[in-house]
Amino acid sequence: MSPDLARLGMCSCRCPIRACFDGTETCSKSRWVLRRRLGSGDCITSNTTETYGLRIVISGIVKVFDYTRNGEQFIHKFVYPGEFLKLQPWAEIPKCTTIALTDVKICDIAYQWHRQAEAPFPGIDRVLLASAIWENNHAELWQRILVLRKPLDRVIYFLLDIAERSGIYCDRECLIELPMTRSDVADYLGLKRETVSRAFSQLRDEGYISVLNRQTHAIRNIRRLANLVDSEIVTSSVNPQQSGRIDAPRQYDA
Numbered sequence: 001m002s003p004d005l006a007r008l009g010m011c012s013c014r015c016p017i018r019a020c021f022d023g024t025e026t027c028s029k030s031r032w033v034l035r036r037r038l039g040s041g042d043c044i045t046s047n048t049t050e051t052y053g054l055r056i057v058i059s060g061i062v063k064v065f066d067y068t069r070n071g072e073q074f075i076h077k078f079v080y081p082g083e084f085l086k087l088q089p090w091a092e093i094p095k096c097t098t099i100a101l102t103d104v105k106i107c108d109i110a111y112q113w114h115r116q117a118e119a120p121f122p123g124i125d126r127v128l129l130a131s132a133i134w135e136n137n138h139a140e141l142w143q144r145i146l147v148l149r150k151p152l153d154r155v156i157y158f159l160l161d162i163a164e165r166s167g168i169y170c171d172r173e174c175l176i177e178l179p180m181t182r183s184d185v186a187d188y189l190g191l192k193r194e195t196v197s198r199a200f201s202q203l204r205d206e207g208y209i210s211v212l213n214r215q216t217h218a219i220r221n222i223r224r225l226a227n228l229v230d231s232e233i234v235t236s237s238v239n240p241q242q243s244g245r246i247d248a249p250r251q252y253d254a
Contacts, residue, residue: 060104155199
C-alpha cells in the first residue's frame with residue numbers, strides 16, 4: 001500500500017491471489033483449470049446459476065449485481081484482474097448476475113475444499129486464506145466509506161480504491177479503467193447519478209483527474225486527490241502478508 005493512502009485506512013492494495021496469475025499461464029494445462037474468454041456485455045452467470053469451485057478474473061472487469069424486490073439494480077462489487085468472482089471453494093456461488101464490462105478472461109478452478117483430498121496446486125489453501133482476509137477487509141472498509149455524508153468523499157475513495165487495486169502508475173499519474181456507467185457508480189456508492197456526474201466534473205475541472213477516453217481516466221496526482229477528502233477512514237484492516245501472519249503467495253507452475 002502506498003504511504004499516501006495508508007493514512008486513509010485503505011485496504012491491502014491487491015488481492016493475494018493475483019500473484020499466482022500475473023505474467024504466467026498458471027495451471028493452463030491442468031485438468032483442474034478451465035480458461036475462457038468472453039466479450040464485453042456477455043453474461044458470465046445469472047442469478048439462477050449454481051457453480052462450484054473457484055472463479056478468478058484474469059483480465060478485464062466484471063460487474064456483480066442482483067435486483068431488489070422493486071426491480072432496481074443493486075451492485076455488490078466490481079471485480080478487477082487478479083480478484084475473485086467466487087472465492088469460497090466450499091459453497092455455491094451467491095445467486096447474483098455477473099456481466100463482463102469489458103472483454104474478459106476467466107479462470108475456473110475445479111476445487112471444493114471439503115470434498116477433495118488433492119489440491120490443484122501446492123499451497124492453494126494458504127493463498128485462499130490470504131485472499132479471504134483481503135476480501136473481508138475490503139468489504140469492511142467499504143461499509144465505512146458508504147456511510148460518509150459527503151458525496152465527493154465517496155467518489156474520491158472509489159477512485160483511490162480502483163487505483164490501489166489495478167492502477168498503472170507513470171510518474172505522478174495513475175491510469176485507471178472505469179468501464180462502468182455513471183449510473184453504475186452511483187448505484188454502487190448509494191448516490192444519485194447527477195451527484196456522481198457533478199463530482200467527476202468538479203475533479204476534472206480542478207485538475208485532479210483527466211478523461212483520456214470513454215473507459216480510461218488519469219488521476220493526475222494521488223497525493224493531492226487523497227488530501228481532498230474531509231472524512232478520514234480509520235480501519236483496523238491489516239494486510240495479512242505485511243503483518244507476517246501468513247506467507248506471501250508464490251508463483252505456481254503448471
